[in-house]
Amino acid sequence: MSNQAVYTLINQQNGNLSFKVFEFDNNSYFDHIQRNNYFTIIIVTSGEGVAKVDFCEYPFQENSMFAFYPYQPFLLQVKGPLVGFCIQFHHDFFCIYRHHKEIATNGILFNNIYQQPFISLEESAKATLLNFIKEIIGELKIDALRRDEVIVSYLKIFLVIATRIKLEQQSVQEGEAVNAKQLLLVQRLRNAIEDNFRVKHAPSDYADLLHLTSPVLSKIAKTHFKKPLSELISERIIIEAKRELYLTPKTIKEIAYELGYEDEYYFSRFFKSKTAISPQSYRETVGFNRQAG
Known part of the structure; x- marks a missing residue:
């Protein structure tokens, strides 16, 4: 297991995970079936392999971003090291269902049965998303006023940008589709x-x-x-x-x-x-x- 830092927010009412972000440098986190009761976003900055999601397999390479909804089964099979960042958040912290009209994420980034569960990131897009993760980590390191609201705001912008990327890629893929x-x-x-x-x-x-x-x-x-x-x-x-x-x-x-x-x-x-x-x-x-x- 990696020694990379893990930053979390805990729901004070019930003691359960609200929000978590961590950097990984191996696949020990994802090499077995995951069925989490929270949303999971994984950005792979280095490494490649096969993602087993639901009942399908998807080859992936570095600079890929996965988005999994609660209880969606997945695992990542890789041959070498897998490096990147992971964000996990519970419905109670930020509800995709309640905000889907506002950020257009539900049915595109998550819960899209018609598209592969990841997007490829250009260097500029990856840098933008990773910058938001670093800002979130910065907030988690301090105990400042209304910290949770700031993190939710960063997360919302992160999801909007990721959704834009996926929409752009869908248009390209459909344009390249057969007849x-x-x-x-x-x-x-x-x-x-x-x-x-x-x-x-x-x-x-x-x-x-x-x-x-x-x-x-x-x-x-x-x-x-x-x-x-x-x-x-x-x-x-x-x-x-x-x-x-x-x-x-x-x-x-x-x-x-x-x-x-x-x-x-x-x-x-x-x-x-x-x-x-x-x-x-x-x-x-x-x-x-x-x-x-």
């Missing part, structure tokens, strides 16, 4: 999932909607999104379930029903199979009841 016909099919699939994930859960449903055979649609999903169509659908359902568990007082039975599951116990097993935690435990850890308390 217009395939691009149209990909957009139609996205729209179909967004419009129907609450009532249609099977890949065959979407093949019927788009008037394609299941093998053809599965190939499109795998080619463009690097994951099976079934996972795209499941991840979209889980994102919505987490949002409801976090932001609303609805019962699990109500949430299950709104997402197309008449049996709340079946829904709970599905949720746990994808997140390694039950809906009730998720709510108690980061959700509505916790906030209300």
Whole structure:
């Protein structure tokens, strides 16, 4: 394990982690499955390998920035040293769901089932983001007036800049994508999932909607999104379930029903199979009841 400094803020009400930032010089932090109950941002300044995220693998190189949402499973497999910085923060400290309209992060940087979970950083962009991390560390080293508010402000700007970078890269990637016909099919699939994930859960449903055979649609999903169509659908359902568990007082039975599951116990097993935690435990850890308390 590295001897690099770790800077943390603890929630004084419950003793849990609110915010953490540290520098790493090896992979001991990320070489095993992570299922954290907080957001995780990793900037790799040196090193390369393969990121295993959910059920997919993504090769990555230095100057990559990862963004993982709570309970998203991931690990980083590398051959040599891995060097960089990591930021972790809890919903209670800064809620992506509550601020998503303000900073346009949710659904782009985090919770984007259609894009790889990292962005490549040009030298200038990397320098800008690392500078904000250094400013945050500077605040964490002192016990000054309204320190938490200053850190939240830096974090918000950091996330906005990172989101801009990802949006720019998405435009380039889509511009370089194959032909217009395939691009149209990909957009139609996205729209179909967004419009129907609450009532249609099977890949065959979407093949019927788009008037394609299941093998053809599965190939499109795998080619463009690097994951099976079934996972795209499941991840979209889980994102919505987490949002409801976090932001609303609805019962699990109500949430299950709104997402197309008449049996709340079946829904709970599905949720746990994808997140390694039950809906009730998720709510108690980061959700509505916790906030209300």
